[in-house]
Amino acid sequence: MKNKHTLLLFVLLGIFFTDSLMAQYGYGNNRYGYGNRGRQGGSIIPQTQTPPKEVEPKTAEEIVDEQMPSITETLELNPFEEAVVRTTLVKSVQQRIELSILELEPNKAKEEYEKIRDTQDEELKAGLPEDKYLAFVELQENQFKAKKKKKKKKKKKKSKE
Numbered sequence: 001m002k003n004k005h006t007l008l009l010f011v012l013l014g015i016f017f018t019d020s021l022m023a024q025y026g027y028g029n030n031r032y033g034y035g036n037r038g039r040q041g042g043s044i045i046p047q048t049q050t051p052p053k054e055v056e057p058k059t060a061e062e063i064v065d066e067q068m069p070s071i072t073e074t075l076e077l078n079p080f081e082e083a084v085v086r087t088t089l090v091k092s093v094q095q096r097i098e099l100s101i102l103e104l105e106p107n108k109a110k111e112e113y114e115k116i117r118d119t120q121d122e123e124l125k126a127g128l129p130e131d132k133y134l135a136f137v138e139l140q141e142n143q144f145k146a147k148k149k150k151k152k153k154k155k156k157k158k159s160k161e
Contacts, residue, residue, distance in 0.1 A: 071139065075111075076132075085128070
């Protein structure tokens with residue numbers, strides 16, 4: 001009977017200490033039996049780095065849509081003039097994108113870009129009044145950055161108390 005009690009005591013002590021040993025050294029999943037020791041939480045499965053998502057190039061419509069608000073505001077275009085400018089710009093930007101994909105020689109590419117620019121200028125000149133066309137050309141030289149109107153600051157007079 002004494003042997004049975006001793007055996008039961010050792011089994012219970014073994015179970016009790018096994019849990020504390022596992023808590024100290026991990027579960028033996030690692031090469032050296034230390035488990036997740038040294039990690040701050042986390043899973044046992046190694047994390048792989050996900051490759052960064054490739055940024056898709058913008059379409060001609062997206063590029064023109066970004067520029068149109070500043071063009072419309074600066075030139076004060078009516079809906080018809082805005083449609084003329086938008087379609088002309090979409091067409092020329094699309095041609096430039098296609099030309100960049102072809103990767104031509106620098107001299108040949110420059111000639112083609114000049115042809116596209118000339119065609120764009122002719123279409124805009126035909127579709128816009130003279131003053132708005134000249135304002136567009138000036139805006140294009142400034143890379144479509146509208147000049148911000150400066151607000152006059154009112155100086156506050158300090159009152160002597």
